[in-house]
Amino acid sequence: KAGVTQTPRYLIKTRGQQVTLSCSPISGHRSVSWYQQTPGQGLQFLFEYFSETQRNKGNFPGRFSGRQFSNSRSEMNVSTLELGDSALYLCASSYIAGGSTDTQYFGPGTRLTVL
Amino acid sequence: TQLLEQSPQFLSIQEGENLTVYCNSSSVFSSLQWYRQEPGEGPVLLVTVVTGGEVKKLKRLTFQFGDARKDSSLHITAAQPGDTGLYLCAGPPGYSSASKIIFGSGTRLSIRP
Numbered sequence: 001k002a003g004v005t006q007t008p009r010y011l012i013k014t015r016g017q018q019v020t021l022s023c024s025p026i027s028g029h030r031s032v033s034w035y036q037q038t039p040g041q042g043l044q045f046l047f048e049y050f051s052e053t054q055r056n057k058g059n060f061p062g063r064f065s066g067r068q069f070s071n072s073r074s075e076m077n078v079s080t081l082e083l084g085d086s087a088l089y090l091c092a093s094s095y096i097a098g099g100s101t102d103t104q105y106f107g108p109g110t111r112l113t114v115l
Numbered sequence: 116t117q118l119l120e121q122s123p124q125f126l127s128i129q130e131g132e133n134l135t136v137y138c139n140s141s142s143v144f145s146s147l148q149w150y151r152q153e154p155g156e157g158p159v160l161l162v163t164v165v166t167g168g169e170v171k172k173l174k175r176l177t178f179q180f181g182d183a184r185k186d187s188s189l190h191i192t193a194a195q196p197g198d199t200g201l202y203l204c205a206g207p208p209g210y211s212s213a214s215k216i217i218f219g220s221g222t223r224l225s226i227r228p
Contacts, residue, residue: 004157033215043158043203043218056215090157106157 002027004093004107012113018079021110025072025093031055032074033104034066037088046089049074050096078112086114118142119204119219127225131193136222138204139186145207147187149178152201152221161189194226 005024013019025032033056034046045058049068066076072093078085088111092104122137138147146165150158162171164180164187171178175198177190191198204219 042220043205045215045217048215058215092157103160103163106159108156 004091004105006089006091006107006110008110009108010111010113012115013081014115015081015083017081018077019081019112020075020077021089021091021112023074023076023091023093023107025074025091026105029093029095029105030072031094031096031102032068032072033092033094034074034076035090035092036060037090037109038086043090046076081114083114085112087112119206119217121202121204121219121222123222124220125223125225127227128194129227130195134191134194134224136189136191136202136224137186138188138219140206141185143184145184147180147184147204147206149187149189150203150205152203153199158201158203191224194224196226196228199224199226 004026007022011019023032031050033048035043036046037043046060046064047054047066048056052068063079066074068074088109090106090109092106094102094104096102118140120139126134128134146163148163149161151161152158162173162178164171164178167180167184168182169180175192179188187204202222202224205216208217
């Protein structure tokens with residue numbers, strides 16, 4: 001089974017621009033979660049989608065948004081980029097959603113640099 | 116706010132030595148997970164502990180969940196260079212948090228050959 005794939009792997013943007021990141025979950029997985037990882041704040045939960053509906057959202061501004069398509073693929077969008085948005089953005093998929101012991105499978109991440 | 120504090124932040128030891136990494140909180144967690152993340156990759160789940168006092172073994176790795184479910188430890192016996200990576204503990208926060216899961220700050224482990 002193919003793992004979680006994320007595209008692009010690396011991205012450089014300038015302040016004020018917007019960016020869209022893509023995540024393809026493992027086949028059969030219906031839950032997709034997004035995380036931001038930075039050296040200062042560590043790994044922080046952004047949001048989770050299940051069956052095209054956002055189920056949970058972390059404490060991030062409205063500039064961060066996402067969506068999930070009927071094939072479970074997900075995209076996240078960050079508008080009006082700030083320098084502090086530079087981070088590794090990780091996507092994780094799981095078979096079901098909401099369980100505290102669900103096994104999440106992470107993709108390799110998209111490294112976003114904002115100049 | 117529920118926090119997971121990991122210690123030490125960095126650890127560099129010689130191959131063959133033993134080590135313990137700690138994950139502590141002032142709050143009770145219904146379960147805790149341990150992940151290992153290697154450079155250029157996403158975290159990989161190692162284990163989930165759900166019962167206070169639970170001990171799980173994964174080859175040379177031993178995971179323990181505290182009796183009060185506020186802390187956990189990871190013990191590695193006879194460390195090998197392949198154990199190098201960032202170790203993260205994580206758990207579901209309480210009802211007051213919108214976040215699905217919170218992660219500790221991580222322990223960066225380096226095993227020298």
